[in-house]
Amino acid sequence: MKEMKKRPGFATRAIHDGQASDALTGAVNVPIYLTSTYQQEEIGKNKGHEYARLTNPTRDALEVSLCSLEGGTSAHVFGSGMAAITALCTMMKSGDHVVCSDNVYGGTGRLFDKVLTNYGLTFTYVDTSVAENVAAAITPATKLVHIETPTNPMMSLTDIGAVAKICHAKGVELSVDNTFLSPYLQQPIALGADIVMHSTTKFLNGHSDGLGGVLICTKPEHAETFRFVQKCTGGILSPFESYLLLRGVKTLAVRMKQHDANGRVVADFLKSHAKVQRVFYPGLGEHPQHELAKRQQKGFGSMISMELGSLEKANAFAKALRLGLLAESLGGVETLICHPATMTHAAVGAEGRARLGITDGLMRVSVGIEDVEDIVADLGQALDRI
Numbered sequence: 001m002k003e004m005k006k007r008p009g010f011a012t013r014a015i016h017d018g019q020a021s022d023a024l025t026g027a028v029n030v031p032i033y034l035t036s037t038y039q040q041e042e043i044g045k046n047k048g049h050e051y052a053r054l055t056n057p058t059r060d061a062l063e064v065s066l067c068s069l070e071g072g073t074s075a076h077v078f079g080s081g082m083a084a085i086t087a088l089c090t091m092m093k094s095g096d097h098v099v100c101s102d103n104v105y106g107g108t109g110r111l112f113d114k115v116l117t118n119y120g121l122t123f124t125y126v127d128t129s130v131a132e133n134v135a136a137a138i139t140p141a142t143k144l145v146h147i148e149t150p151t152n153p154m155m156s157l158t159d160i161g162a163v164a165k166i167c168h169a170k171g172v173e174l175s176v177d178n179t180f181l182s183p184y185l186q187q188p189i190a191l192g193a194d195i196v197m198h199s200t201t202k203f204l205n206g207h208s209d210g211l212g213g214v215l216i217c218t219k220p221e222h223a224e225t226f227r228f229v230q231k232c233t234g235g236i237l238s239p240f241e242s243y244l245l246l247r248g249v250k251t252l253a254v255r256m257k258q259h260d261a262n263g264r265v266v267a268d269f270l271k272s273h274a275k276v277q278r279v280f281y282p283g284l285g286e287h288p289q290h291e292l293a294k295r296q297q298k299g300f301g302s303m304i305s306m307e308l309g310s311l312e313k314a315n316a317f318a319k320a321l322r323l324g325l326l327a328e329s330l331g332g333v334e335t336l337i338c339h340p341a342t343m344t345h346a347a348v349g350a351e352g353r354a355r356l357g358i359t360d361g362l363m364r365v366s367v368g369i370e371d372v373e374d375i376v377a378d379l380g381q382a383l384d385r386i
């Protein structure tokens, strides 16, 4: 893209930033550089690349793209969302403390409690939908507050701006897991976050064909730290999966528009269905944080949870699906439906699930971008079989 006067819009940046035509051939797509090493011209002289754990042109292009979409100053991609969160935690030293959303992604809580506590880090989980809870949990040892909004699967929101203010007043950094909305629907850095994290496996990739994770940062010291961590720990994203993401983000804006439109229609339909006891979706007027969703998000997205009453009812629904796929994960073009109690939140344990409100009758829908009439018809016929 040649120099433009005004900063281009989101969809334009998603297609062009980091994705310039290839200087050698003019190819309009970034090539997949399948190389582990780079020939050097003489001792101490190279073309900017030495070894592929440090840099790879396909991965570098992806980092430029994702950095632009979240409005950060650097981006660092890893082999999965969990690898990105693990890298995030290397900012800390033994004795440091983290405050975290109590309804955080199951794998994040597991990493914190079962792995990182062995290295002297401590974690406090609070309901961050009440910003004052964050202020009360911060201690002199706190280095990081990590939040997820909306949460999985209860769709509870946290006021990013309010929590950022609390963090910064106490000299603590705020990281936001923005996986559920993507930068198209929510821009945490503009609201005050210091670091944004994604499982790119979900909406950013969008096609359910590759794992990945990213940290998007706002300070030079972050860039230095995470570039060094990529080199030292080696959990980097492969060139092929970097390419899949570069391809995926080109359609992020149109996909998210359709996910959001379909999500609204499906949530309204589920709300009106007699077999559905309760719908959790920030786009519904009855959602307790609907006003916050309107203020902090550009749309409501396509993640919806619903209460069907029991494990038997949930399974009757799941078995009757014809179009929707019973599967873990989310954010793909296809409608994906999961049973949090036995799938994503099995590791949380029955007690933990009860505390968070995750019942055996709860189902989570990641509404895809198929024709919405077909999605509604499928969910309707499956609900009728309960």
Ligand SMILES: *Cc1c(COP(=O)(O)O)cnc(C)c1O
Pocket (backbone or CB within 6 Å): 080, 081, 082, 083, 105, 107, 108, 148, 152, 177, 179, 180, 198, 199, 200, 201, 202, 211, 212, 213
């Ligand atoms: C999937 C997910 C993760 C973990 O990402 P992986 O790519 O599966 O390692 C973290 N946070 C959220 C919100 C997720 O949905």
